Amino acid sequence: MSNEINIKEVQERQKNIRNFSIIAHIDHGKSTLADRILEQTEAISSRDMKAQLLDSMDLERERGITIKLNAVQIKYTDKTDGQIYILHLIDTPGHVDFTYEVSRSLAACEGAVLVVDAAQGIEAQTLANVYLALDNDLEILPLINKIDLPNADPEKVRSEIEDVIGLDASEAVLASAKDGIGIEEILHQVIAKIPAPTGDASAPLKALIFDSYYDSYRGIIPSIRIVDGIVKKGDKIKMMASKTTYEVTEVGIFNPKQEIRDYLGPGDVGYLAAAIKTVEDVRVGDTVTHVKPATKEPLPGYRQLNPMVFCGLFPIDSNKYNDLREALDRLKLNDASLIFEPETSQALGFGFRTGFLGLLHMEIVQERIEREFNIPLIATSPSVIYHVHLTDGTMINIDNPSDLPEVQKIEMIEEPYVKATIMTPDEYVGNVMELCQNKRGIFRDMKYLSELRVELVYELPLLEIVYDFFDKLKSYSKGYASFDYVFSGYKASKLVKMDILLNGELVDALSTIVYKDFAFRRGKLITDKLKEIIPRQMFEVPIQASINNKIIARSTIKAMRKNVLAKCYGGDISRKRKLLEKQKEGKKRMKNIGSVEVPQEAFLTVLSIDE
Amino acid sequence: MIEGIYIHIPFCEQICVYCDFHKEIATDKKKKLYINRLIKSIDHLNDDFSELKTIYIGGGTPSNLDNVLLEQLLKTIKVKFDLSKIIEYTIEANPNDITNQKSDLFAKYGINRVSLGVQSFDNQVLSSMNRSHQAEDIEKSIKLLKKAGINNISIDLIFGFNNQTLSQVAYDLEKAISLNIKHISYYALILEEKSIMHYLVKQGKMGVVDEDLDYLMYNKIIDTLKENGYKHYEISNFSLEGYDSMHNVLYWTQKSYLGLGSGAHSYVDDKRFFQSPNVQEYISSSNDQQCREFYPSYPLEDALIFGLRVLEGINVLALEKQFKISLFERYPAILTLIDQGLLLYEDDSIRLSEKGLMLANNVFAALLEEHHA
Numbered sequence: 001m002s003n004e005i006n007i008k009e010v011q012e013r014q015k016n017i018r019n020f021s022i023i024a025h026i027d028h029g030k031s032t033l034a035d036r037i038l039e040q041t042e043a044i045s046s047r048d049m050k051a052q053l054l055d056s057m058d059l060e061r062e063r064g065i066t067i068k069l070n071a072v073q074i075k076y077t078d079k080t081d082g083q084i085y086i087l088h089l090i091d092t093p094g095h096v097d098f099t100y101e102v103s104r105s106l107a108a109c110e111g112a113v114l115v116v117d118a119a120q121g122i123e124a125q126t127l128a129n130v131y132l133a134l135d136n137d138l139e140i141l142p143l144i145n146k147i148d149l150p151n152a153d154p155e156k157v158r159s160e161i162e163d164v165i166g167l168d169a170s171e172a173v174l175a176s177a178k179d180g181i182g183i184e185e186i187l188h189q190v191i192a193k194i195p196a197p198t199g200d201a202s203a204p205l206k207a208l209i210f211d212s213y214y215d216s217y218r219g220i221i222p223s224i225r226i227v228d229g230i231v232k233k234g235d236k237i238k239m240m241a242s243k244t245t246y247e248v249t250e251v252g253i254f255n256p257k258q259e260i261r262d263y264l265g266p267g268d269v270g271y272l273a274a275a276i277k278t279v280e281d282v283r284v285g286d287t288v289t290h291v292k293p294a295t296k297e298p299l300p301g302y303r304q305l306n307p308m309v310f311c312g313l314f315p316i317d318s319n320k321y322n323d324l325r326e327a328l329d330r331l332k333l334n335d336a337s338l339i340f341e342p343e344t345s346q347a348l349g350f351g352f353r354t355g356f357l358g359l360l361h362m363e364i365v366q367e368r369i370e371r372e373f374n375i376p377l378i379a380t381s382p383s384v385i386y387h388v389h390l391t392d393g394t395m396i397n398i399d400n401p402s403d404l405p406e407v408q409k410i411e412m413i414e415e416p417y418v419k420a421t422i423m424t425p426d427e428y429v430g431n432v433m434e435l436c437q438n439k440r441g442i443f444r445d446m447k448y449l450s451e452l453r454v455e456l457v458y459e460l461p462l463l464e465i466v467y468d469f470f471d472k473l474k475s476y477s478k479g480y481a482s483f484d485y486v487f488s489g490y491k492a493s494k495l496v497k498m499d500i501l502l503n504g505e506l507v508d509a510l511s512t513i514v515y516k517d518f519a520f521r522r523g524k525l526i527t528d529k530l531k532e533i534i535p536r537q538m539f540e541v542p543i544q545a546s547i548n549n550k551i552i553a554r555s556t557i558k559a560m561r562k563n564v565l566a567k568c569y570g571g572d573i574s575r576k577r578k579l580l581e582k583q584k585e586g587k588k589r590m591k592n593i594g595s596v597e598v599p600q601e602a603f604l605t606v607l608s609i610d611e
Numbered sequence: 612m613i614e615g616i617y618i619h620i621p622f623c624e625q626i627c628v629y630c631d632f633h634k635e636i637a638t639d640k641k642k643k644l645y646i647n648r649l650i651k652s653i654d655h656l657n658d659d660f661s662e663l664k665t666i667y668i669g670g671g672t673p674s675n676l677d678n679v680l681l682e683q684l685l686k687t688i689k690v691k692f693d694l695s696k697i698i699e700y701t702i703e704a705n706p707n708d709i710t711n712q713k714s715d716l717f718a719k720y721g722i723n724r725v726s727l728g729v730q731s732f733d734n735q736v737l738s739s740m741n742r743s744h745q746a747e748d749i750e751k752s753i754k755l756l757k758k759a760g761i762n763n764i765s766i767d768l769i770f771g772f773n774n775q776t777l778s779q780v781a782y783d784l785e786k787a788i789s790l791n792i793k794h795i796s797y798y799a800l801i802l803e804e805k806s807i808m809h810y811l812v813k814q815g816k817m818g819v820v821d822e823d824l825d826y827l828m829y830n831k832i833i834d835t836l837k838e839n840g841y842k843h844y845e846i847s848n849f850s851l852e853g854y855d856s857m858h859n860v861l862y863w864t865q866k867s868y869l870g871l872g873s874g875a876h877s878y879v880d881d882k883r884f885f886q887s888p889n890v891q892e893y894i895s896s897s898n899d900q901q902c903r904e905f906y907p908s909y910p911l912e913d914a915l916i917f918g919l920r921v922l923e924g925i926n927v928l929a930l931e932k933q934f935k936i937s938l939f940e941r942y943p944a945i946l947t948l949i950d951q952g953l954l955l956y957e958d959d960s961i962r963l964s965e966k967g968l969m970l971a972n973n974v975f976a977a978l979l980e981e982h983h984a
Binding site: 536538558560561562563564565566567568569570571573574577579580581583584587 | 617633798799800801822823825826829846847859862863868870874875876877878883885906913916917920951968969970971972973975976979
């Protein structure tokens, strides 16, 4: 069949392909720019266009972030040479949790448009994204956005790009994506400056998987970028990392809807369907090749994703355990980085210990389960993976505080650290440093990026980041500091397990691992906060925090004293009944722990206490 | 058989901040249309009223009707029902509405009980409640009523309003007792979602008393009134010997009553229904059936939940006989409530304990069954 495809034609076409991403710090206008580009190139009529089309999940639009990737093929006639070009715009997730996904989608490109806000300048994620793009040898095209803002200072930002990143910004496009300014110019630069894909159409197939999603009719559909060779319907293919083979049933591109094509050649960005049933077989970063002839070397950069943050997810209604399993299974079809296994808690019953790439990932999964699957959840406070060295010389990994062995058996505990890069206006440097010290940070570096902007580098325990670092950073810097982190390794720490007792009963789901010197304070704060959150019961309820069976903090929920409807006459009967029903419903949404009714928020208190 | 009649007058002169009742400020023309429609509805009644014992005209503010309209209504009632058999005939009134003529009018048409919306004896409290009367009006109105021969006077009081203190409650109690009031309905403020107060509280312009103070106030009221010879016969109601509100007891003991007027509820032949709360709709309807809506009734459950509001309790044997059940088998929750000390089981009756009275909602919620879709 392959002789039906004219290699010459494929090669000709390849010359006019340009693959690019847009990279930016959150809120610098990436999605708006993407929208304008799609409008301008009439990839979609503006009538069909929902604002920020690439962010297709509701949750993404609401939160203004991209979670799942998308790729769109655009036809564009360049005004300068009059030729028709095929552009592939590959969207990238805009959050630190998804760094690896970002790096893989960048690997599918030859260039990237770097969007920097004309008022805010370079932020931590701008840099992180630039480094990822440079790692992938991308041509970077700076674009200074939001020049319409009253406090925009494009010239300052231009020199910041040159000084801080070291990129030539003399030709940076000045744009206002909102008003459609600079769109034509950036498209021209994409064509003029980003190289065409260099792949060899006659070499064995080599395609990069940079995303996948689940289709209930056609199975898991990987999004791919062809590097070498050609793939078409009927081909026998092999996933090199997962070592599985399939027969291709369909190939196509996104425009942004799926459009079937006869084949995909070098430089093409699209999808393939092959009745793939297991999400594990389609790993982001893996290389697709033909069974015969197979390429010898897979594409570089593949790595297995490891969750960093864990929590227990429990259905409030224990009858929904199986529904929760199904929900997680369904989400996993689209999200290979989500892992889970059954967990049993004495307090919360049956649920799942669930692993995530980071906090945002965790929140998103929880929210989708509640919203899309309608399963009210209790999530226990997030934990990281500890290396626990035992006195017998062995080491175990613990991601659940309840699993920590008795203190006598523990030689030492190591916890994960991250290298955190924080950018802040210089007036908040003192605050940010204080915060990092409070969070057990180890100072590594401080650089003035410009007269007014400072980059701080700290090593911080991931536990503290998971705890409340991000919120704190915002309040310590009035929202001006930005932050990014990468895992840096394990270090020994003085860590202890802190238990919470309600009415004298240990509630396993509320146990946390804390830094020993913080334990007293945190114990006090948590018991006080629980007192606020747990409503009064029919009897007095003591709340205690303990370490190794020693009580370190205590508070008391007073017994309920009065709860009675004053008025009830002829017309009130149905109304009052509704009120009573509501009271009863409210009880149902609480979890009975021993004889205490505990609302779901209580299990996340550890995260929300103010220190 | 219908034992009580309720007549609703949904008009007020001004709106109290805590109120979410069915009422409005209307033009004289609308009031006239309304009363005409109400009269028509009374004229057309053909139920069996041989067991009728009580009539209650409530609102809104019935006393706010002008004397001409009021007389038309009272005359219609007098013609329709055999008032010699009516034991209790109540009208609700605002103290500032009571004049010589009005109290004479009440007496002339057989009204023998007036429920005064006093709420407080403290002018500052009254003004922040947006009540239309002042403390001075209260004593004046009581004198006028007594002069007209109406001695069975009930007052409504509220505790826990805004930032009320215990000593303010003590003052209201002292005043009520000194006036030798026969019947007191003393309500804990309910912060209703559809009230002006709810909005003011949310804006931080008004306060609410916390549960502990609310508890202390309620206990103080119960203790003080008991010490002064009042019987605490329902959660919020107190009376001197022989002055329980017969009409209200009908509601709590599942007796049949017929509601007339816009928004009025009825319980007749085990069926619950109400007349349209939309005054205009009520006025334009040609008969009561046309603007009537039914809603589910749960006789056994109502007998328990509403019966327990009456503090002497429910006779278990009578209830079991009436509903042909074994109560404790049907409601095992009652045994738990007895164990928890919230219900008492004595002399074949179940009733709220002192603790159960304070936590009555917990008792009622525990008795609620899961059949309400």
